[in-house]
Amino acid sequence: MRGASGVRTSHKKERSGYGSMFRCLKDPSVLITLSCLTCKARHVKCDESKPVCFRCQKLGVLCGGYRTKKEWYPPSSSTSAKVLLPRTQYLSQPLTSLFDTTDEQRYFALFSEKIVAELLPYFDPNPWRYMILQACAAEPSIRHAATAIGALGKTFESAQSGRGRRPGVIHHRAPALGGPTDAAQRVKGRISRKEQIEEAVLHHQYALQQYHKAIKQMQNIASGNTIRTALITCIIIACFENLHGNQDSASTQLQSGIALLQEWKKSERDATKYPMGFSSPAPDEIEDYLVQFFGRVEIQSMSFRDARPAECHLQLQEEGKEVIQQMPALLTSINQARVYLDLITRRMMHFTAAMNYFQASYAQYLHASATSVAGPWIDSKLYPNVTKILQHPPSNDPYFSGQQDLNSEMSSWFMAFTPLLNRSIEAGGQDCISALTLSIVATTVSISLRAAFIKAEEEYSLFESDFNSIVNQAELLLKTLELRTPKTKPTLAFSFDLGVIPPLYLTSVKCRVLEIRKKALELLTKYPRREGLWDSVTTAALGRWVIEMEEEASDEGFVPEQSTVRKPCIAVDWLERKATMTCLKMDKETGRFMGRRKEITW
Structure with a gap:
């Protein structure tokens, strides 16, 4: 058989995720693939239809066409994982022609090179990164939303660098969502705090512009979206809303995605064999990873608010x-x-x-x-x-x-x-x-x-060893995570996944041992972060308030049942930078539970 350049190649096909592939006899490092560029990047078998392949048409993605020149791929590519996702190094080349301005490209570069992986710090971020970047390459609206998140990253970094404190005012500090610039670095570059704040405002304005552009494009093409594109759209929008402080909007987006996926599953054959969060009944349309991701999204949504x-x-x-x-x-x-x-x-x-x-x-x-x-x-x-x-x-x-x-x-x-x-x-x-x-x-x-x-709250004393285990393991986890995060690397301190915040919060409000409760609060405050719809610093403020009220009637660390706090809750307004905490506590005179309320600002 003759290759595109006339070089004789073997007739034996190589097994790979790219479709038909032949190895050159003259130079074994040269592979000639007949699959389209999109299927090759996604590591799926291509039907090699011309001028565009049928698989791409079925999934509603843009077919990249076919290359005529020979390319070399490392031997490991023939045993790539079973994932409908591209390699980031392939994605980086065509993306340079997808931006209207250098600013847009610069903000997206921050997202693709740093932020996208930081959004899932507790687990291997590669499947997530491949899925999101592939969607960014195929769908402009998702790309604009990702660019907006990159601009938010610069916003948080600049804002933290220029943030000051008014003397004499006690603040319940909000989480440091951007890596602070060292003071000496700021002096060396002769950048004042005022200039840092002004720079943060410009980054924020650009983030909003890109986000509005993304929303507009999503509305224009909504009818033509595939189910997979719609699900990833829900994720990226929820991510932006979360970072921007609109937790209700983020929760609504996530719940919409959950409902959409469940409706899709009902229409598939033998859907009951594929429970939510485990596997996909039609992996050619929606891969297992995305189904598993939304299984975790449902858990997160139920932990916050479920209507x-x-x-x-x-x-x-x-x-x-x-x-x-x-x-x-x-x-x-x-x-x-x-x-x-x-x-x-x-x-x-x-x-x-x-x-x-x-x-x-x-x-x-x-x-x-x-x-x-x-x-x-x-x-x-x-x-x-x-x-x-x-x-x-x-x-x-x-x-x-x-x-x-x-x-x-x-x-x-x-x-x-x-x-x-x-x-x-x-x-x-x-x-x-x-x-x-x-x-x-x-x-x-x-x-x-x-x-x-x-x-009865006092019955939680049965779980003292469990609460102690949570605190000890969380401390080891956070220290290990801190060692793996370079000091100079900008970080949002935001995770799309739930990790340590809900367990440490449960420990702070339910554990009956004061020492363990205070240790949980210390970890929430020392390592400020946000996980999905949860925030560690405001959560710690709620836990601290609960402990203070219960300590009012404690006897050598023991809190009587009638003095325990029930149903603690917090409502956060990130835009106004304030939060309202509420709970129930028994009135000693009437014996009835009465509402308590406290507001905090930062």
């Missing part, structure tokens, strides 16, 4: 149960452990949300004896033997049996994961960070499950 009716949670609480039952006895990789933990976590959150639907029936137990209680909402003030009842629940109660099933799943996961955790901690680096994150999250899920039926 879906209880009937929805009742339908979804069994999703993934059959897959979890087939979990291997030993988990061999971080991603494998993560996927199974996500399935269990989603089941737990749907289970507890569905339980709340029936909490009104708790009233029927108020005048019943402890032995006749048929449901889970037990108050230890009414039933002193509550711990004994919880340890030996009625076997015929559906709520308790549901809890036991989930506890069994968590126990199996811990047994399968522990050897991997030990190896990863010993190895250090990214593996250590990822494994510790999974362990902390799993311990938090386990506490939430076992405490599902507890009504």
Whole structure:
């Protein structure tokens, strides 16, 4: 057979993600591929139709056409991972012609080279980076949104460099979302604080311009978007809204994406075999990674605010149960452990949300004896033997049996994961960070499950060792993460994934040991960051307020049940730079729970 240049090539095809590929006999380093550029970049098989391939038309992406000259690819490319994503080095070349101005290219370069990977610090960011950058290359609206995020990164960096404090004013400090410029560096460059602030304003204005351009283009082409493009659009918009402080808008975007994906799954064959967050029923349209990503997005959304009716949670609480039952006895990789933990976590959150639907029936137990209680909402003030009842629940109660099933799943996961955790901690680096994150999250899920039926705050003393484990592992994780982050590297201190903030917050408000609670607050404050819809500094302010109110009536560290705080909550207005904290606490005279409120500013 003759190649494009007349060089004789072998007739044996190479197996690769690029489609038909031949190796030159004269020079084995020369490969001639017949697949289109888009399929080659995405590592999928190309049908080699001319002038554009049918696969690209089906997915609604721009076909890059075919190259005629010979190219060399490293041998590893023939065994690339099964992912519908491009390599970033391939993406960097054509992107130079996709920008209208040098400023646009400069801000996007910051996003693509630094920020996109920093958005997922707890796990391997490469699949995420490939997915987002490939979407940026194919869809201008997503590219403009990414450019806007890059401009926000410069905004935070400049604002932190020029931010000052008014003397004599106590601030509840907001998280440092940009790496501060060293003071000596600022003096050397003769840049004043005022100039830094003015520069931040210019970066912010450009970010808003790019974001509005992205929204306008999304509206113009919405009808022609593929489901995959629409899902990635939800992600990138939610990311910008989160960084900009519009958490409600970000939550709405994420929930829209969840609903869109669930509707798409219903239309696919055997959809029940592919639970949310595990795998895709049609990987040619939406890859497994994107389905798994939205499984974690749903967990995050439920942890913040979930407006879906209880009937929805009742339908979804069994999703993934059959897959979890087939979990291997030993988990061999971080991603494998993560996927199974996500399935269990989603089941737990749907289970507890569905339980709340029936909490009104708790009233029927108020005048019943402890032995006749048929449901889970037990108050230890009414039933002193509550711990004994919880340890030996009625076997015929559906709520308790549901809890036991989930506890069994968590126990199996811990047994399968522990050897991997030990190896990863010993190895250090990214593996250590990822494994510790999974362990902390799993311990938090386990506490939430076992405490599902507890009504008295003092019963959380049963989980002292678990809370202590969360604090110790979080400290090791954050120190390891800090060592891996260069001091001079700009960072947003923002993660799209949940990591340490919800576990440390739970510890600060529920743990009954003051020393452990204060250690959790110290970590939230010392390592300021934002994770999805959660913010560490405002969360620490809420935890500190809860501790202060409970310490008012503490006796040598012991807080009586009637002095504990219930339902602490915080509403943050990032644009106005203020937050309102609320909670319930029992009034000593009336014996009723009364609302408490406090506002903070920064």
